Amino acid sequence: DGGITQSPKYLFRKEGQNVTLSCEQNLNHDAMYWYRQDPGQGLRLIYYSQIVNDFQKGDIAEGYSVSREKKESFPLTVTSAQKNPTAFYLCASTPTGAHYEQYFGPGTRLTVT
Amino acid sequence: EDQVTQSPEALRLQEGESSSLNCSYTVSGLRGLFWYRQDPGKGPEFLFTLYSAGEEKEKERLKATLTKKESFLHITAPKPEDSATYLCAVAISGGYNKLIFGAGTRLAVHP
Numbered sequence: 001d002g003g004i005t006q007s008p009k010y011l012f013r014k015e016g017q018n019v020t021l022s023c024e025q026n027l028n029h030d031a032m033y034w035y036r037q038d039p040g041q042g043l044r045l046i047y048y049s050q051i052v053n054d055f056q057k058g059d060i061a062e063g064y065s066v067s068r069e070k071k072e073s074f075p076l077t078v079t080s081a082q083k084n085p086t087a088f089y090l091c092a093s094t095p096t097g098a099h100y101e102q103y104f105g106p107g108t109r110l111t112v113t
Numbered sequence: 114e115d116q117v118t119q120s121p122e123a124l125r126l127q128e129g130e131s132s133s134l135n136c137s138y139t140v141s142g143l144r145g146l147f148w149y150r151q152d153p154g155k156g157p158e159f160l161f162t163l164y165s166a167g168e169e170k171e172k173e174r175l176k177a178t179l180t181k182k183e184s185f186l187h188i189t190a191p192k193p194e195d196s197a198t199y200l201c202a203v204a205i206s207g208g209y210n211k212l213i214f215g216a217g218t219r220l221a222v223h224p
Contacts, residue, residue, distance in 0.1 A: 042202075
């Protein structure tokens with residue numbers, strides 16, 4: 001089955017710890033994205049990557065970092081510098097040649113206490 | 114400032130009671146408008162893409178329309194399984210595939 005997978009589904013961390021969220025896709029999509037979703041707000045773009053070994057900051061990149069060493073993988077690290085890390089994190093990708101259409105993974109809910 | 118506003122925030126319908134959700138936008142250089150369905154605790158599921166004013170798309174009980182300032186998602190004779198949050202997003206010109214999302218409309222359909 002082709003698709004976007006995110007793991008884990010739920011993640012709990014203590015304040016001050018870095019944590020890495022996984023995003024993998026076997027759709028051969030070039031572009032990948034990370035969003036954050038908070039109650040009552042629209043999805044906000046954290047980072048995006050259009051090709052391997054290249055990524056750009058989105059609207060709320062502070063306190064986050066990413067890498068894109070393989071086309072299939074786009075992991076997101078939530079660092080201790082992120083002031084309000086508790087949220088629902090969504091990974092998405094765009095089919096090659098598509099115009100802006102983004103397809104989403106199932107999400108990871110991160111809780112930091 | 115580019116902005117997407119969805120209304121109402123929440124909508125409660127009886128099964129079979131048709132209604133519409135609104136997505137209004139003020140953006141420079143619209144490249145497309147997208148509707149997604151999101152179930153609790155899950156990722157958004159792609160529904161429709163609309164590219165130009167006057168365009169319409171249909172899927173089962175859902176019909177999406179687009180004007181120069183807003184889009185409507187019409188739900189005809191809804192069923193309880195249509196209960197979800199419906200998200201609207203717009204793509205704007207700017208060098209990459211950026212989407213601006215509205216906050217969503219939470220739809221509850223009761224039997």
